[in-house]
Amino acid sequence: MRIAITRGLAPSIVNCELTHLEREPINLEVGVEQHARYEACLEELGCEVRRLPIEPEMPDSVFVEDAAVVLDEMAVITRPGAESRRVETLSVSRALEAYREIQRIEKPGTLDGGDVLLIGRVLYVGASERSNRSGIEQLAEIVAIHGYQVRVAPVHGCLHLKSAVTQVGEGTLLMNPAFTSIECFEGLELLEVDPLEPLGANALLLGETVLYPAGYPRTRRRMEGKGLQVRTVDVSELRKAEGGVTCCALILEV
Ligand code: CIR
Numbered sequence: 001m002r003i004a005i006t007r008g009l010a011p012s013i014v015n016c017e018l019t020h021l022e023r024e025p026i027n028l029e030v031g032v033e034q035h036a037r038y039e040a041c042l043e044e045l046g047c048e049v050r051r052l053p054i055e056p057e058m059p060d061s062v063f064v065e066d067a068a069v070v071l072d073e074m075a076v077i078t079r080p081g082a083e084s085r086r087v088e089t090l091s092v093s094r095a096l097e098a099y100r101e102i103q104r105i106e107k108p109g110t111l112d113g114g115d116v117l118l119i120g121r122v123l124y125v126g127a128s129e130r131s132n133r134s135g136i137e138q139l140a141e142i143v144a145i146h147g148y149q150v151r152v153a154p155v156h157g158c159l160h161l162k163s164a165v166t167q168v169g170e171g172t173l174l175m176n177p178a179f180t181s182i183e184c185f186e187g188l189e190l191l192e193v194d195p196l197e198p199l200g201a202n203a204l205l206l207g208e209t210v211l212y213p214a215g216y217p218r219t220r221r222r223m224e225g226k227g228l229q230v231r232t233v234d235v236s237e238l239r240k241a242e243g244g245v246t247c248c249a250l251i252l253e254v
Contacts, residue, residue: 001048001253001254002046002047002048002206002251002252002253002254003047003048003049003050003099003251003252003253003254004039004042004047004048004049004050004249004250004251005050005051005052005064005092005095005096005249005250005252006035006038006039006042006049006050006051006052006062006064006248006249007051007052007053007054007055007061007062007064007091008032008035008051008053008054008062009028009031009032009035009054009062009238010054010055010056010057010058010059010061010062011028011056012056012057012058012059013026013028013031013059013060013062013241014026014028014059015059016059016060016241016242017059017060017082017084017085017242018241018242019129019159019242020157020158020159020242021240021242024240025240026237026240026241027237028237030236030237031237031238034233034234034235034236034237034238035062035235035238035248037233037234038233038235038245038248039051041211041231041233042206042211042249044231045206045207045209045211045231046206046207047206047249047251050095052064052091052092052095053091055088055091058084058085058087058088059084060082060084060085060088060241061085061088062238062241062243062248063114063241063243063247063248064088064092064247064248064249064250065113065114065162065246065247065248065249065250066078066080066085066088066112066113066114066130066160066247067080067085067088067089067092067093067113067250068089068092068093068096068113068250069111069113069116069118069123069139070096070100070250070251070252071100071118071143071146071148072253073100073101073146074100074101074102074103074142074143074146075093075096075099075100075101075102075103075252076102076103076104076105076111076139076142076143077089077092077093077096077102077103077104077105078105078110078111078112078113078135079104079105079106079107079109079110079111079135080110080111080112080130081110081111081112081128081129081130081131081132081135082130092250096250096252099252099254100252103142105135105138105139106138108132108134109132109134109135109136109137109138110130110131110132110134110135111125111130111131111132111135111136111138111139112128112130112131112160113247113250114126114130114159114160114161114162114163114246114247115128115130115131115155115160115161115162116139116161116162117161117162117165117166117167119167119171119173119188121147121148121149122148122149122150122151123139123140123143123148123149123150123151124151124152124153124161124165124184124185125139125140125150125151125152125153125161126152126153126154126155126160126161126162126164126180127152127153127154127155128155128159128160128161129155129159130159130160136150136152151184152184153165153180153181153184153185154180154181154184155179155180156179156180157178157179158176158179158199159242160247161180162201162202162244162246162247163179163199163201163202163242163244164176164179164180164201165179165180165185165201166201166202166203166204166205166246167203167205168191168203168205168210168223168228169189169205169210169226169228171188171189172188172189172190172191172226172228173185173188173189173190173191174191174192174193174200174201174203174210174219174223175190175191175192175193175201176192176193176198176199176200176201177190177192178198179198179201191222191223191226192222193216193219193222194216194218194219194222196218197215197216197218197219199216199239200213200215200216200218200219201219202244202245202246202247203223203245203246204245204246204249204251206251208229209229209230209231210223210228210229210230210231211231211233211245212230212231212232212233212245213232213233213234213235213239213244213245214232214233214234214235214236215234215236215239220232233245235248
């Protein structure tokens, strides 16, 4: 069975962390509706959704992906780069304890789950403003026990590695090469976002289907042209908080 751990939007999302975007008013009602439709898509695509209780005091807590890196053998609870977000890991850790052995990134390490892209037995990790060298080294040491390798990729001009590159098919990545370095992903097939859609690289592959944000029609057509099956979902309000489709769920097989 495939589980998606999610969490509803806190009304305090209007005070979320912002790094690359100017603050724009978030329509909470629309955001809640969009998030519910996103969860419905996850269900349609074969996930059982386990929704954590809303955390009213934690503006970015809907973005559960950043609190953990989940592998088949274990879950690594992160230490998010934004101090305001560290408290989010408590409830995520508790939820994951039921399914996985837990390991943790410790001070002075910082790591956001949004910086970790798992392809086979390789974890590509973004050296972003959120994930520091100690965090990445700790992760490498923890996952090596189970035969995973960590490869560091640069991140510039966007928040996380997964704003720059995500998996859209077996051995196929969707990428904005301006945000990272193509060389790091040698051996994988790269599909570039349309130049007019620089923020369109965040997609969530579930089985054979790519769950993809509405608003990037040119890139969507590129994917469809490659024979990929794409399902769009409107996450425009979450995007104002610098969120996308990977960051609102932790996906795990149980
Ligand atoms: C933050 O800055 O941490 C949130 N406003 C957005 C986090 C999005 N997370 C993700 O893409 N993994």
